[in-house]
Amino acid sequence: MLEQCPYCLGRVLPQSDGGCPSCQMQMTGDAVKNATMLAVRFPMAGKMPCMCVGCGRNTSRRQLFVETLADEASELPGCLGAFSTMLLYMVFGATKVSERKIRVKVPVCDECAHRRAVPPWKVESQEGTMLFLCHERFRKHLPRQAGGS
Numbered sequence: 295m296l297e298q299c300p301y302c303l304g305r306v307l308p309q310s311d312g313g314c315p316s317c318q319m320q321m322t323g324d325a326v327k328n329a330t331m332l333a334v335r336f337p338m339a340g341k342m343p344c345m346c347v348g349c350g351r352n353t354s355r356r357q358l359f360v361e362t363l364a365d366e367a368s369e370l371p372g373c374l375g376a377f378s379t380m381l382l383y384m385v386f387g388a389t390k391v392s393e394r395k396i397r398v399k400v401p402v403c404d405e406c407a408h409r410r411a412v413p414p415w416k417v418e419s420q421e422g423t424m425l426f427l428c429h430e431r432f433r434k435h436l437p438r439q440a441g442g443s
């Protein structure tokens with residue numbers, strides 16, 4: 295069973311000791327609970343915390359992410375994916391790109407936006423969702439703790 299690594303966002307087969315074969319981090323247990331940055335799926339059900347996903351500071355700012363749900367291109371890291379989407383817009387204009395798109399609004403504070411410190415993200419084409427590495431303070435205020443107990 296492939297599982298989503300909460301650290302590197304890769305879909306991996308966990309090793310027998312629960313480690314991720316890609317980034318070597320422990321995918322289960324206390325290590326995950328205490329980690330600063332972990333994957334959160336967007337869009338989410340319920341109200342988002344008004345906190346920056348990158349640093350956990352309070353913010354009312356939202357940043358819109360638009361990604362094309364393609365099959366092959368979705369394997370690109372988020373920044374490259376965004377760049378190629380931008381290129382497509384520039385080359386073909388917005389009308390030519392008719393694939394499914396996903397738009398999510400994610401709280402990113404001014405400072406992180408200016409420093410371009412937006413955490414890495416990954417598009418899950420099949421599910422139509424996006425994963426962002428989110429700060430622990432943000433995660434603690436999520437409406438429904440996904441898988442947490």
Ligand SMILES: [Zn+2]
Binds near residue numbers: 299
């Ligand atoms: Zn990993």
Ligand SMILES: [Zn+2]
Binds near residue numbers: 404
């Ligand atoms: Zn921030």
